[in-house]
Amino acid sequence: MYVARIVKQVFQFTKSLLFNYECILCRESSDKSLCQHCEESLSNESIVYKRRSIIINEQGVNIYSFNHYHDHTKKLLGMFKYEKNHLAGEALCYYFAATFKRQSTLEDIDMILPVPSHRLRYLVRGFNQADILANSIAHNSNSTLFLNTISKYKYTKAQAQSDFTTRQNQPMNTFRQKSPLKANHLLIVDDVITTGATIKAIISMLQADGNNQINKISVLTLCRV
Numbered sequence: 001m002y003v004a005r006i007v008k009q010v011f012q013f014t015k016s017l018l019f020n021y022e023c024i025l026c027r028e029s030s031d032k033s034l035c036q037h038c039e040e041s042l043s044n045e046s047i048v049y050k051r052r053s054i055i056i057n058e059q060g061v062n063i064y065s066f067n068h069y070h071d072h073t074k075k076l077l078g079m080f081k082y083e084k085n086h087l088a089g090e091a092l093c094y095y096f097a098a099t100f101k102r103q104s105t106l107e108d109i110d111m112i113l114p115v116p117s118h119r120l121r122y123l124v125r126g127f128n129q130a131d132i133l134a135n136s137i138a139h140n141s142n143s144t145l146f147l148n149t150i151s152k153y154k155y156t157k158a159q160a161q162s163d164f165t166t167r168q169n170q171p172m173n174t175f176r177q178k179s180p181l182k183a184n185h186l187l188i189v190d191d192v193i194t195t196g197a198t199i200k201a202i203i204s205m206l207q208a209d210g211n212n213q214i215n216k217i218s219v220l221t222l223c224r225v
Contacts, residue, residue, distance in 0.1 A: 021033065023035035023037075023038050024076075024079070024085065024087050024088055024091070025038045025072060025075065025076070026038055033087040033088070033090060033091045034091045038072060039091075039095075041071070041072050042067070042072045042073060042076070042091075042095055043095075045067045045068050045070055045071060045072060045073050046066060046067055046068075046099070047065055047066065047067060047068060047224065050064050050065060050066060050103070051063070051064050051105070054196070056200055056203045056204060056207070057203075057204060057207050059203075059207065059217070061199075061203060061217050061218065061219060062105070062218045062219070063193065063196070063199070063218070063219040063220075063221070064103065064106070064218065064219065064220045064221070065193055065220075065221045065222070065223060065224035066095075066096065066099045066221075066222055066223065067222060067223040067224075068223060068224065069192055069223040069224060069225045070223075073222070073223050074223075076088045076091060076092050077092065077129075077191060077192070077222065077223070080092060080129060081125065081129055081191070084125070084126065089129070089132060092133070092222060093132060093133060093135075093136035094136075096133050096136055096137065096222055097136040097137050097139070097140050100137045100140060100141075100220070101140055106141075106185075106187065106218065106220070107141075108184065108185050109141060109143045109185045109186070109187040109218070110142070110143050110144065110183055110184050110185055110186075111143055111144050111146060111181065111183035111185070111186045111187065112134050112137065112138050112141075112143050112144070112145045112146065112186075112187050112189060113134075113146050113149060113150070113181070113186060113187070113188050113189070114128065114130035114131045114133070114134035114145075114147065114188075114189045114190070115130045115188065115189065115190040115198060115199075115202065116128065116130070116148075116150055116151050116152045116175070117130070117152060118152045118153075118154070118155045118156070119151075119152075120155055121155070129191045130189055130190050130191055131147060133189055133190075133191060133222060134189040137189070137220075143187070146181070148178065149177065149178055149179055149181065150175055150176065150177050150178065150202065150205070151175065151176050151178060152174055152175055153174065153175070153176050154173070154174035156174060173201075174201065175201060175202055175205050176205075177205060177206065177209055177212075180209065180211035180212050180213075181206065181212045181213070181214060182212070182213040182214070183213070183214050183215070184215050184216065185215065185216045185217075185218065186206075186214050186216065186217045186218070187217075187218050187219070187220055188202060188203070188217065188218070188219045188220070189219075189220050189221070190219070190220075190221045190222075191221060191222050191223070192221060192222065192223055192224070192225060193219070193221040193223075193224050193225070194225045199219050203217055203219075
């Protein structure tokens with residue numbers, strides 16, 4: 001028992017020497033991308049009441065947002081999306097998946113649908129952050145991840161760069177569905193929700209297609225502005 005404890009301590013010390021990182025936010029020494037202090041700060045930005053309900057074309061939809069778009073959450077998301085810092089993306093995915101596990105009302109989801117990005121934005125960025133976030137929770141649920149089922153065929157400015165009126169109007173008629181969906185509980189995933197216009201446009205499109213068989217729709221975002 002004593003020998004095993006010594007071996008474990010030696011292994012941990014050797015690991016710390018070989019794999020010593022800096023926290024990507026505060027630059028303090030850490031054995032992972034975020035130090036414990038910054039992880040706790042990220043958790044402290046959590047929204048108390050994560051779920052809110054809205055009505056879209058007479059159908060009730062629950063929208064879950066885990067964090068405020070503020071401080072550590074905002075900085076990590078900016079590093080991930082605009083600086084292509086995948087360590088920031090990994091940290092957010094870890095937090096996203098861990099928080100998702102605690103949402104008992106989402107245990108019955110059977111299909112996950114990430115909000116698509118326009119092909120030009122995808123080419124510039126090299127990835128769609130909603131796809132990556134959705135994939136992180138697909139591994140923690142008995143659900144199927146559907147990529148490329150819907151597409152964004154009309155290029156629009158980023159919601160964060162638009163005024164309120166533009167945010168409300170520009171997502172309409174910008175999405176197309178490629179194949180019908182059949183789900184008991186569909187979860188739509190995105191990184192940020194601002195006015196909710198993008199989500200409403202996607203759900204309205206799904207509702208209008210008579211070939212879809214969807215009993216329940218929920219929305220999950222990392223943060224809310």
